[in-house]
Amino acid sequence: MLVAIGGAITFGVAILRTDGATAPRLAGWLLVLALPIGVPVAAAFTAYVMGDFADPWAxxxxxxxxxxxxxxxxxxxxxxxxxxxxMAESA
Known part of the structure; x- marks a missing residue:
């Protein structure tokens, strides 16, 4: 799992270094911030809802x-x- 997270962070940084026409910057930021934001949020949520620390990888x-x-x-x-x-006109 850590190898996948490391690869996602590397891929996110590569996306952020390209221009906006190649890949969306939102995807790059989501890939880069998945670990530093996702683990504390998951830990806090499971501790609050279930009263016990559960698997933080969700x-x-x-x-x-x-x-x-x-x-x-x-x-x-x-x-x-x-x-x-x-896309905006059709919605």
Whole structure:
């Protein structure tokens, strides 16, 4: 699990170093901040709700999942040629 988190942080930093047209910056920030925000949030939530400290890896996985959703939507828009303006107009 730590290797996956390390890879996600490295990939997030690489995304943040590229221009905004290549990959969305939101996905990069979610990948980078998954561990430092996810573990304390998961630990605090499980301690508050269940009264006991549980597995802390659920928190980072939520952020990693959201990052991959953002990257997947960006890839779909890029492959189909949709722009963000056409997505906003259709909604």
């Amino acid at each position: 928190g980072p996985l939520v952020f990693l999942g959201l990052a991959w959703i953002v990257l997947g939507q960006h890839a779909r828009r890029t492959l189909t040629g949709e722009s963000t303006q056409s």
